[in-house]
Amino acid sequence: MRIKYLYLLIILITSCTSLSKSKSPSYCSFPENSPYPGGLINYSLNTERKYLEKNLRVKDLEFSICKELGSPKSLLIPIPLTFEEDRVSIFFSDQLISSIDIESRDYRESRITISNQDFVSPPNAMLERIKEEYSQSISAKNVFNLKKNTSKEMIIPLEGIMSSEYGVKRFINEQPRNRHIGLDIAAAEGRPIFAPLNGKVILAGNFFYKGNVIFIDHGNGLVSSYSHLSKKLVDLNQIVTAGDNIGLVGSTGRVTGPHLHWEVYFLGIPINPEIFIKN
Numbered sequence: 001m002r003i004k005y006l007y008l009l010i011i012l013i014t015s016c017t018s019l020s021k022s023k024s025p026s027y028c029s030f031p032e033n034s035p036y037p038g039g040l041i042n043y044s045l046n047t048e049r050k051y052l053e054k055n056l057r058v059k060d061l062e063f064s065i066c067k068e069l070g071s072p073k074s075l076l077i078p079i080p081l082t083f084e085e086d087r088v089s090i091f092f093s094d095q096l097i098s099s100i101d102i103e104s105r106d107y108r109e110s111r112i113t114i115s116n117q118d119f120v121s122p123p124n125a126m127l128e129r130i131k132e133e134y135s136q137s138i139s140a141k142n143v144f145n146l147k148k149n150t151s152k153e154m155i156i157p158l159e160g161i162m163s164s165e166y167g168v169k170r171f172i173n174e175q176p177r178n179r180h181i182g183l184d185i186a187a188a189e190g191r192p193i194f195a196p197l198n199g200k201v202i203l204a205g206n207f208f209y210k211g212n213v214i215f216i217d218h219g220n221g222l223v224s225s226y227s228h229l230s231k232k233l234v235d236l237n238q239i240v241t242a243g244d245n246i247g248l249v250g251s252t253g254r255v256t257g258p259h260l261h262w263e264v265y266f267l268g269i270p271i272n273p274e275i276f277i278k279n
């Protein structure tokens with residue numbers, strides 16, 4: 001008799017978990033709406049209405065339509081760090097369906113000193129190499145491979161200290177430089193770096209500025225990169241699973257100490273990696 005009850009209980013528990021699984025939050029509800037420069041708008045479409053995808057339009061910005069079970073669920077709109085408008089308009093055909101306020105963000109300034117002059121103004125002999133590496137990076141970050149129902153939730157790729165956040169306005173030897181479009185995590189040389197999400201290695205090289213670098217395509221326009229590694233542990237075209245050890249912390253390329261420089265791109269636009277981290 002007791003065994004019978006136990007069976008009943010097990011059946012009840014498993015049917016409840018499968019019920020909660022089928023109701024689990026959608027892939028398209030992540031990342032959360034973060035409407036600021038360097039963030040990403042996640043606009044939920046009204047499911048009561050039928051939207052023809054080709055008639056959806058976002059003024060001034062790139063966007064992608066997130067679908068579940070074949071039907072459009074939300075618009076994902078990455079906002080460049082340099083975006084200066086205070087709202088973003090979404091249209092269906094010629095009808096305005098939403099106008100989203102863009103919040104302002106105060107990104108701090110950072111001043112660093114680099115004594116190796118080659119990294120401040122690279123010698124002419126290096127310019128060709130830098131140009132080629134730049135164009136390889138551009139191609140990698142713009143990769144778009146359609147993948148059905150994939151999560152965008154990432155685990156942190158390295159345990160360490162966040163030494164420079166995304167968006168910082170940088171000055172090298174008092175000269176204004178490009179904004180910091182990644183997140184720096186400082187850790188001891190040789191510490192393992194993990195793939196934060198499933199994907200495929202689409203670029204692996206040794207670059208002048210980035211040092212040993214890996215780019216991973218996670219599908220649907222989401223790409224991430226890992227710079228300054230002491231060692232790469234994956235090869236080009238290798239499929240990686242979240243949690244795989246892809247490389248080791250190092251100080252190759254232009255650095256002031258061992259750390260990981262982590263970038264996350266969506267539709268080719270560098271976005272604050274923090275918004276993709278689970279919890």
Ligand SMILES: [Zn+2]
Pocket residue numbers: 164180182183184260261262
């Ligand atoms: Zn960095």
